[in-house]
Amino acid sequence: MFNLIAIKDTVPVAPKTFGLSAGTTIHDALNKKFANKLIQERGLALSVYDILTAEDGRVTWGNGQMYYKVSFRLLMFAPFVGEVIVGKVLSTTPAYIRVSLGFFNDIYILRSLLPPNCAYDDHENRFFWYPGDDGPPLDEAGLQNTLKAERFYYDSGEPIRFRVDSIEWHESEPGPPTAPKPVDPNAPEDKQPADEDNDPYDKAGYRIMAAVSEQGLGLMSWWGEGGEEEGEEMEE
Structure with a gap:
């Protein structure tokens, strides 16, 4: 009924959270983006299970947000036929x-x-x-x-x-x-x-x-x- 899937993505972090640890802000930003969302043909994403890798953040011109390239695992609700x-x-x-x-x-x-x-x-x-x-x-x-x-x-x-x-x-x-x-x-x-x-x-x-x-x-x-x-x- 539950499983883990690995995903790679680039996630933005708002400037107001720069005072917090990068791990906390990345985790919160990923949950905001994926938690309780449907992933086509995979199931319902419940929450971020863990973060596998995260590159150094980069600030882009225009909005001041820090962007991190990360790989992580999502906890999914994905029952199988016959379960x-x-x-x-x-x-x-x-x-x-x-x-x-x-x-x-x-x-x-x-x-x-x-x-x-x-x-x-x-x-x-x-x-x-x-x-x-x-x-x-x-x-x-x-x-x-x-x-x-x-x-x-x-x-x-x-x-x-x-x-x-x-x-x-x-x-x-x-x-x-x-x-x-x-x-x-x-x-x-x-x-x-x-x-x-x-x-x-x-x-x-x-x-x-x-x-x-x-x-x-x-x-x-x-x-x-x-x-x-x-x-x-x-x-x-």
């Missing part, structure tokens, strides 16, 4: 379940990547899985007629284990403006027309498509597990 990860259910729409890792939210479980006997409950605004029996999967009408007490819902905030199914990169380009949809003042907030322009799925430049259709995947509570794995400290 199993634990996150938390962030939100749900009729098209997908969105999962968060805390620092990265563009993980999507589409309907096609849910296990058999899954359906969307329009009243609960969330997906559910119906374990049923060993017979053939139910159709949509059959699932909607099942007892709620026998359904397993994908609840927001719950730890979920998923497998990376694919990774997608997209160039986001602004489109023509669209007229806002009419709002019904008497309808509840969750029944108002969706703002398609703000759909995070369409706006994400880096998307991870996740699957929970295999044994052991899905909400960890379904398998008698808690959320201790997430965020617990590692002991040597």
Whole structure:
């Protein structure tokens, strides 16, 4: 899920920081430039891991900034296809379940990547899985007629284990403006027309498509597990 990549770059340092050590100012300038940025086909840069080399700084005419040629390593978030990860259910729409890792939210479980006997409950605004029996999967009408007490819902905030199914990169380009949809003042907030322009799925430049259709995947509570794995400290 995490790896290091080596990069060479020239980084400017502002004159107001000349009183600090060069190592500190270079590190801060690199983090400002790369941290929390997407690097095409590589992943999400989290922070500078270390600086390998740095040449003597040179001041150029015009702005007084000091420029350093440096080589360094970036800590990247770059999961691989097939990797199993634990996150938390962030939100749900009729098209997908969105999962968060805390620092990265563009993980999507589409309907096609849910296990058999899954359906969307329009009243609960969330997906559910119906374990049923060993017979053939139910159709949509059959699932909607099942007892709620026998359904397993994908609840927001719950730890979920998923497998990376694919990774997608997209160039986001602004489109023509669209007229806002009419709002019904008497309808509840969750029944108002969706703002398609703000759909995070369409706006994400880096998307991870996740699957929970295999044994052991899905909400960890379904398998008698808690959320201790997430965020617990590692002991040597």
